[in-house]
Amino acid sequence: MVAALLGPALVLVAAFVVAPVGYALWLSLTNKTLTGFGAQTPKFVGLANYRQLLTSGDFGHSLRLTAEFIVFSAILGQFLLGLLAALLLTQTGIRLKGVFGGAILLPMVVPEVVASLAWASMLAPGTLGTLNRGFATVGVDPVSWLQRYPMAAIIIVNTWRGIAFAMIMFQAAIEGISREVLEAARIDGAGVWQVLRHVTLPLIRGPVFLFLLLTTITTSSVFGLVYFLTQGGPGQQTQVTSIYIYQHSFRFFQLGLGSAASVILLGIVLVLGVTYVRLARVEV
Amino acid sequence: MAVDQHLAASRGSVATPRHRSGRRHRAAGLTRRALTYLVIVVLAVFCVVPFAWVLLGSVDSKAGLYLRAPHLTLHNFLRFFDQPTTPRLLVNSLVLSGGGTVVALFLSMFGGYALSRYRFFGRRTLMFAILLVRVVPPTATIVPLYIIMIDIHLNNTYVGVILVEAAYQIPLLLWLMKGFFDSIPVGLEEAAWIDGCSRVSGVLHVVFPLSRPGIGAGALFAFVNIWGDFLTPLVLLQSPDRYPISIGLFQAFSAFNQVDWGLLTATAVLYMVPTVLLYLFARRYLLQATVTGAIKG
Numbered sequence: 001m002v003a004a005l006l007g008p009a010l011v012l013v014a015a016f017v018v019a020p021v022g023y024a025l026w027l028s029l030t031n032k033t034l035t036g037f038g039a040q041t042p043k044f045v046g047l048a049n050y051r052q053l054l055t056s057g058d059f060g061h062s063l064r065l066t067a068e069f070i071v072f073s074a075i076l077g078q079f080l081l082g083l084l085a086a087l088l089l090t091q092t093g094i095r096l097k098g099v100f101g102g103a104i105l106l107p108m109v110v111p112e113v114v115a116s117l118a119w120a121s122m123l124a125p126g127t128l129g130t131l132n133r134g135f136a137t138v139g140v141d142p143v144s145w146l147q148r149y150p151m152a153a154i155i156i157v158n159t160w161r162g163i164a165f166a167m168i169m170f171q172a173a174i175e176g177i178s179r180e181v182l183e184a185a186r187i188d189g190a191g192v193w194q195v196l197r198h199v200t201l202p203l204i205r206g207p208v209f210l211f212l213l214l215t216t217i218t219t220s221s222v223f224g225l226v227y228f229l230t231q232g233g234p235g236q237q238t239q240v241t242s243i244y245i246y247q248h249s250f251r252f253f254q255l256g257l258g259s260a261a262s263v264i265l266l267g268i269v270l271v272l273g274v275t276y277v278r279l280a281r282v283e284v
Numbered sequence: 285m286a287v288d289q290h291l292a293a294s295r296g297s298v299a300t301p302r303h304r305s306g307r308r309h310r311a312a313g314l315t316r317r318a319l320t321y322l323v324i325v326v327l328a329v330f331c332v333v334p335f336a337w338v339l340l341g342s343v344d345s346k347a348g349l350y351l352r353a354p355h356l357t358l359h360n361f362l363r364f365f366d367q368p369t370t371p372r373l374l375v376n377s378l379v380l381s382g383g384g385t386v387v388a389l390f391l392s393m394f395g396g397y398a399l400s401r402y403r404f405f406g407r408r409t410l411m412f413a414i415l416l417v418r419v420v421p422p423t424a425t426i427v428p429l430y431i432i433m434i435d436i437h438l439n440n441t442y443v444g445v446i447l448v449e450a451a452y453q454i455p456l457l458l459w460l461m462k463g464f465f466d467s468i469p470v471g472l473e474e475a476a477w478i479d480g481c482s483r484v485s486g487v488l489h490v491v492f493p494l495s496r497p498g499i500g501a502g503a504l505f506a507f508v509n510i511w512g513d514f515l516t517p518l519v520l521l522q523s524p525d526r527y528p529i530s531i532g533l534f535q536a537f538s539a540f541n542q543v544d545w546g547l548l549t550a551t552a553v554l555y556m557v558p559t560v561l562l563y564l565f566a567r568r569y570l571l572q573a574t575v576t577g578a579i580k581g
Contacts, residue, residue: 005398009391009454016429016451017417023428032431081327088324093317102564103328106335109563110556111512113530117537117552118334121341121349128350130337160331192316221421224514228534242423249427250519262424273419277412 021266027259034253042256049260059261061236062244066220069155069240074215077159079208082166087196089167090174101167108164116228119157123229146230150238154226161225166211173207174200206279213276217269241265338556341549348545360550370551372525373532377555379442380517380528381510384449389503392454396461397487401470411459418455426519433520440522448516453506460505464498465491508559529555 028049032042053059085104089097107115122130125144132142145153177200185199201208223242226232232239232247239247241261249258341347342361344354364370399411429448430439438444468491476486492499514530521527527535529551536548 002398002402002404005394009395009458012387012391012447012451013414013417013454016432016448017420017425017455020425020428020432021420023432024425027428027431084323085327088320088327091320094320094324100324100328104331105563106560107331109508109560110335111514111530111559113512113514113533114338114552114556115334117533117548118338120537121337121351122334124349130333130351133351160334163327163331217419217421221423223423224530228514228537242421245423245427246515246519249430255427255431258427262427265421266424269419269421269424270416273416276419277415 024259024262024266027256028263030256032255032259034250034255045256049257050264052257053260053264058236058239059241059244059264062239062241062261063264065151065238066240066242068151069158069222070216070219073155073158074162074219075212077155078162078166078215079212081159081163082211083170083208085163085167086170086174087200090171104167105164107161112161112224113228115161116157116225119153119160119229123153147234150230150234154229154238157229158219158222158225162215162219165215169207169211170204173204177203210276210279213272213279217272217276220265220269220272338549338552341545342553344546344549346546347549349543360546361554363547364550364554367547369524370532370547373527373529373551374554376442376526377511377528377530380445380449381507383442383446384453384510385503385507387446387450388453388457388506389499391450392457392461392502393492393499395454395458397465397491399458399462400465411462414455414458422452422515426515430519439520440526442526445517445520448520449510449513452513452516453509457502457506460498460502461495464495464502468494504562504565508562511559 027042029044029046030042031045031048085100088094089101094100110118123145124130124132125142125147126132127136127142129142129145131145132140136142143149181203182195182199185195190198221242222240223246226238226240227243227246230238232243242265245258245261245265248254248261337351340351340354343356343358344352345357345359346355347360399407433439433444433448438447472494473486473490476490477483481489512530514534517528517531518534521531524535533548533551533555536551537543
């Protein structure tokens with residue numbers, strides 16, 4: 001009975017999510033390509049792909065960019081702004097909470113392609129780009145954001161898109177704190193900052209840590225948002241690992257090399273994932 | 285208790301110098317309130333402003349890459365439905381998201397029921413394995429997946445993309461469904477069995493109808509996720525007549541020489557409206573998901 005009910009769902013997941021993981025391991029040890037000799041009869045090449053990845057510098061560069069992307073957009077940007085939004089929106093007596101909450105939710109709700117498109121005009125070069133117009137009011141000269149500061153640009157875009165997820169997680173956690181505890185702290189004369197530092201944050205430590213793990217995992221594989229705006233460029237300045245994998249596999253047709261890069265990304269994510277599953281301590 | 289004592293103790297010492305001057309206190313409260321509103325408004329504006337150009341461009345007869353006051357027109361939307369290629373994008377998106385949602389939901393409802401009601405060997409491990417599968421990033425499996433799809437002749441087909449998208453949504457849906465079914469007392473099902481229902485018709489006539497809000501929320505969630513996906517169709521579809529809107533938008537945007545900004549932004553608006561609406565809808569829906577009300581009522 002269990003097999004009949006659960007079987008089809010598990011077969012689908014096994015075929016299209018688990019099997020590709022195993023297949024990636026095998027492909028990463030071959031010289032499989034999309035065209036030419038390697039396409040029909042890929043040869044076993046041992047760890048040659050991994051050696052190439054680790055010595056070429058390009059892949060290391062992409063890992064560094066991914067780390068930078070995660071640290072600045074997810075761990076700093078989304079976390080701080082999401083926490084700020086959650087703290088403000090959980091205060092008592094604030095009007096229009098629904099409107100403010102909905103506005104912050106919008107970037108997360110729209111498809112990633114629309115999110116990127118919206119920033120194409122924001123980041124547009126010349127005096128007419130929206131961001132440049134804003135900065136012009138404080139006397140800053142127009143900047144070609146995606147040319148001059150491509151990493152900063154995609155970091156801002158990804159921060160913007162992820163504030164809502166952090167806000168939702170933290171709002172739920174903060175609402176779970178007993179009002180009395182916060183009031184007690186305030187009556188004892190603790191200031192806003194002290195309450196946050198010594199009461200609120202310690203009490204939502206669990207959800208905060210879970211959020212940081214989850215956002216690190218999802219940010220490590222962000223693809224469309226970046227690819228739409230920069231396609232990894234200019235040069236390789238925004239070639240984060242997910243874009244490295246795509247371009248080497250489907251632009252340069254080096255499926256073996258792309259698979260090896262996939263395996264390394266998977267390894268990193270799965271270590272984080274196992275930590276997440278253990279910490280989530282969900283009831284089964 | 286400890287908190288109560290704490291509260292009582294602090295009440296005793298209210299007359300500290302800090303609280304003596306009421307007016308200064310009220311002024312500080314006002315400043316704080318104003319600051320709160322200021323920061324929250326800035327955050328909300330930051331989140332919404334990038335959409336201004338998309339919305340205004342879609343109703344502008346001479347839309348460009350830059351934000352400007354539009355020459356109002358609905359022509360861009362009419363053109364979307366008039367053009368030979370663009371309505372096709374919408375149909376494809378609906379087929380792929382609708383198909384993927386139906387497959388994922390159908391399989392997850394029965395799978396979730398098994399996880400909720402049967403105690404079998406390895407169930408706990410399986411639940412955690414499903415949770416772990418959720419973190420496998422699609423970018424890291426897309427290369428082998430592409431070769432698998434070629435090998436089983438599902439590359440560049442609707443069916444292929446639908447099955448893959450369903451597989452991506454199933455882990456989360458299994459967990460969601462299991463949770464909803466857990467909250468329906470087995471007693472209700474047993475009552476149906478006593479009334480002569482078989483196990484299967486008990487599921488169909490008692491469990492599923494009672495979890496309708498949860499199932500609906502799960503369906504909307506899966507639909508929105510597949511609707512917005514970019515990477516899977518980008519790799520697994522090669523014929524332009526099968527592209528969903530996400531790929532169509534990307535291609536139109538990347539046509540460096542001649543971008544039709546009015547049509548592009550109108551397409552983007554049509555593309556984002558369903559998810560925005562469904563999301564508002566699902567937020568309310570998720571609140572109703574607690575079946576306790578249905579049982580008590």
